[in-house]
Amino acid sequence: APAVIVAIDGPSGTGKSSTSKAVAAQLGLSYLDTGAQYRAITWWMVSNGIDTDDAHAVAAAADKPEILSGTDPARPTITVDGVDVSGPIRTQEVTSRVSAVSAVPEIRTRITELQRTIAASAGTGIVVEGRDIGTTVLPDADLKIFLTASPEARAARRSGELKGADVHTTREALIRRDAADSSRKASPLAKAGDAVEVDTTDLTLPQVIECVVTLVEEKR
Numbered sequence: 779a780p781a782v783i784v785a786i787d788g789p790s791g792t793g794k795s796s797t798s799k800a801v802a803a804q805l806g807l808s809y810l811d812t813g814a815q816y817r818a819i820t821w822w823m824v825s826n827g828i829d830t831d832d833a834h835a836v837a838a839a840a841d842k843p844e845i846l847s848g849t850d851p852a853r854p855t856i857t858v859d860g861v862d863v864s865g866p867i868r869t870q871e872v873t874s875r876v877s878a879v880s881a882v883p884e885i886r887t888r889i890t891e892l893q894r895t896i897a898a899s900a901g902t903g904i905v906v907e908g909r910d911i912g913t914t915v916l917p918d919a920d921l922k923i924f925l926t927a928s929p930e931a932r933a934a935r936r937s938g939e940l941k942g943a944d945v946h947t948t949r950e951a952l953i954r955r956d957a958a959d960s961s962r963k964a965s966p967l968a969k970a971g972d973a974v975e976v977d978t979t980d981l982t983l984p985q986v987i988e989c990v991v992t993l994v995e996e997k998r
């Protein structure tokens with residue numbers, strides 16, 4: 779069978795990562811977390827004293843760090859210049875700066891190229907999750923899913939992940955990040971015309987996984 783390419787996009791807190799990992803594991807496919815790549819390059823900028831609000835400085839450094847993604851859904855990894863940054867890329871500092879870094883066209887060009895190379899070399903296929911996978915990175919994907927959920931549900935899920943973080947603060951930060959991601963000029967967060975929209979507000983994670991697995995199997 780030819781490799782199957784699945785693109786899963788949507789705002790934060792819709793269950794993209796949990797769903798994508800589980801679907802890939804269940805179907806024996808590779809998995810790529812593109813948000814982790816943008817977080818990794820943002821972590822490098824912060825660690826190297828680059829002002830993330832200075833688009834020129836960010837663009838000038840876009841090609842410097844080496845970013846490697848491990849694509850095993852059971853154990854996804856991300857390294858920058860050989861250093862495992864899985865933990866540090868989830869800090870509030872990186873989270874609050876990633877939208878500015880990822881809006882810089884030179885950053886997107888660099889990371890998009892990495893993503894296409896990884897997708898092209900995935901043997902049985904790959905589940906790629908992000909914001910612009912169906913629209914820009916892999917417009918010929920076999921299946922495109924756009925996950926949504928109410929702001930309340932998304933904030934509640936994120937606060938749960940952040941263990942005890944205040945729901946209200948999380949909600950504000952999440953809305954700000956989605957607004958920035960949706961309004962940027964370079965490949966904004968958007969639903970592709972041919973994407974299947976799945977509203978996860980009232981679904982459990984196993985239900986979302988089953989729904990996506992069924993859609994992939996229909997395409998295979």
Ligand code: C5P
Pocket residue numbers: 790812813814816817876877878880881907908909910911955959
């Ligand atoms: O998915 P996650 O929340 O880890 O993504 C972090 C950030 O990376 C997003 O808020 C967005 O700014 C950026 N991103 C992007 N394009 C993607 C994936 C993530 O711009 N395909």
